[in-house]
């Protein structure tokens with residue numbers, strides 16, 4: 221037997237790999253350019269991944285440093301310093317690389333069977349649903365130093381079985397949610413779990429993902445072999461409607477309206493401030509507020525030159541839900557005038573929310589509420605800006621084009637339409653001029669660093685037979701509706717695509733798509 225050579229020692233180019241603390245102190249002295257140690261393991265790709273992990277960690281730490289709130293620790297129990305910051309684009313950028321690199325390193329070094337089986341057991345989603353539905357985070361919040369799982373179980377509505385709840389909490393603790401104490405059954409609240417309290421919209425979004433979407437994803441593989449479903453492009457023949465086929469609903473939204481007592485609604489209806497009339501839809505709207513926070517959509521408020529727009533510029537949110545974005549916008553830029561348009565029920569809820577959050581906007585007429593069925597009719601005419609977030613992704617192409625044509629019909633020549641959506645990576649890396657190019661050796665789409673985008677794509681598939689689209693697909697949809705794409709705003713996780721009515725001259729894309737320089741993707 222030949223001798224086995226010992227692995228060569230890891231050399232870190234004369235500089236020791238700094239601990240986070242040392243690194244942070246180092247960065248505290250601005251004039252000194254900080255140098256990242258070059259790690260040499262003997263494998264170029266591994267070195268590159270390790271370096272990405274270090275540099276992106278430093279970038280994330282810098283963001284915490286900027287807030288002055290300090291760096292979160294894994295077991296902190298207080299509110300997370302950046303959880304409610306509307307504009308955390310630089311942190312998002314750092315985490316995208318960090319997650320992509322960490323996962324790439326693990327999947328490179330782990331045995332493939334380890335990776336495959338881990339991916340095949342997404343049990344935590346249903347454990348999360350159980351925990352949300354039983355208000356475990358609300359119970360734990362009353363006991364900052366922790367509570368025995370048997371006591372938690374005894375405080376739940378149906379007095380859950382403590383042993384079984386313990387198993388559920390054990391898995392969630394292993395996945396970074398909740399924290400087990402020194403005695404296994406002592407469970408403490410962790411800061412990340414504060415968002416699971418029933419008053420937090422992120423919790424509504426998590427419940428939607430695990431209950432309604434959970435039903436659909438479980439049955440989805442079967443639908444890929446059922447003749448009426450396999451090639452269906454309509455919302456009444458998707459995985460979700462198959463999962464609830466006994467009820468003969470025509471789609472997701474109809475099911476919601478029929479079930480004020482199920483899903484997201486049942487988990488929350490007693491917790492919400494009594495503002496709303498229709499619990500299921502109120503909770504859907506809550507979950508939309510949750511997703512708005514998670515995906516960082518509010519960063520549009522700080523990353524577009526709203527203040528340069530003329531006094532009285534009109535902004536019409538088509539399919540507004542609560543109108544979370546215009547609410548934040550008009551608070552920051554009171555010279556804008558807002559119209560919210562949605563189906564009558566949703567609009568009633570929106571009006572109540574604005575009345576509670578910003579009544580002066582209603583009193584002064586800065587905001588108006590105009591019912592609309594965007595499939596059957598055009599929105600209010602001649603607005604300066606039309607805005608649609610998470611609307612186009614709910615519909616297969618034919619429907620999406622119909623909706624866009626209705627918007628185009630309302631637009632005057634100077635109007636613009638903002639479509640705020642996830643934009644998928646396309647086969648052609650050059651197709652989307654703003655697509656952030658992931659550093660090597662990450663996958664060009666950042667791999668797991670962009671996981672939510674891919675999950676959202678599946679979400680649209682199973683609930684609506686729809687999809688998230690590529691830049692090129694958006695441009696094509698726009699052209700089919702008489703709209704041309706003239707500008708993009710990169711918000712890291714999502715993009716805003718700006719269209720105008722098709723004019724004789726094509727837009728000039730040579731200058732970064734007419735981007736305002738400050739908004740160009742980094």
Ligand SMILES: C[S@@+](CC[C@H](N)C(=O)[O-])C[C@H]1O[C@@H](n2cnc3c(N)ncnc32)[C@H](O)[C@@H]1O
Pocket residue numbers: 473508509512538539540541542543544561562563566592593594595596608609610611614
């Ligand atoms: C996915 S939600 C997005 C809500 C909001 N834009 C946001 O991002 O938070 C879709 C919205 O479209 C509304 N909607 C569905 N069908 C509609 C229709 N035919 N006409 C007008 N609004 C509709 C729903 O009521 C809901 O508020």
